[in-house]
Amino acid sequence: MKKKLLLFVNLLIVFSAIAQNSVRYTTVRLNLREDANASSNVIAVLPRGTVVNVAKECDCAWILVSYEGKEGYVSSKYLSYTQPAQTKHSIVKHQQRTKYYINSAGERVQSPTHYQSVPAGATALCWDGTYSFSQSRRGTCSHHGGVKIWL
Structure with missing residues (x-):
């Protein structure tokens, strides 16, 4: 019984460590910034639907993420746990307006x-x-x- 309990505790620790580095999706075109504020330098621009790795979960306005080897901050209100659905604009070729x-x-x-x-x-x-x-x-x-x- 002690071995099963110990195994369960170890698995719980492993899964909680894995959960610390979770995946999110950008819901809009989003700036990856050097610091956690809107006036900070932009490192990269992430297209809508981009997968980013969240370093640590928090209930923050800005979240530290990694993307293609770059680390920076994004506004957490534009991140989602689910991949955004394709919009009509992304499916249909842009209609030309004369x-x-x-x-x-x-x-x-x-x-x-x-x-x-x-x-x-x-x-x-x-x-x-x-x-x-x-x-x-x-x-x-x-x-x-x-x-x-x-x-």
């Missing part, structure tokens, strides 16, 4: 946009792969590497 600007002539013109093929109304292909809908040659594809091909 943006517009007012040109020098006062006309509303579609901003350069990525397309799989030449869209109707495009006037130029920019070097970054976007299509421009500019109504004049001045400034066409500016901030997009310039004009690659006039259409």
Whole structure:
């Protein structure tokens, strides 16, 4: 009976030691910081759903964790014991929202946009792969590497 009790106590000690180094998941994109405060230097940025090892469990605002060989502090309110579910944004390819600007002539013109093929109304292909809908040659594809091909 004493041997069983001793074995039980030893197992309890081992499991409590293992529990001290637990795993958590980030619930948002999270900064890993040098010290336990929001103004401390950022060591790394952890993507949502990243697995981190918690050095010691506590009911603290900031928790010491390790990630890819780096140790630092993260805000404990953004950690979870369960892996966060994939959001629609992470499953579905980002849907493109068409943006517009007012040109020098006062006309509303579609901003350069990525397309799989030449869209109707495009006037130029920019070097970054976007299509421009500019109504004049001045400034066409500016901030997009310039004009690659006039259409």
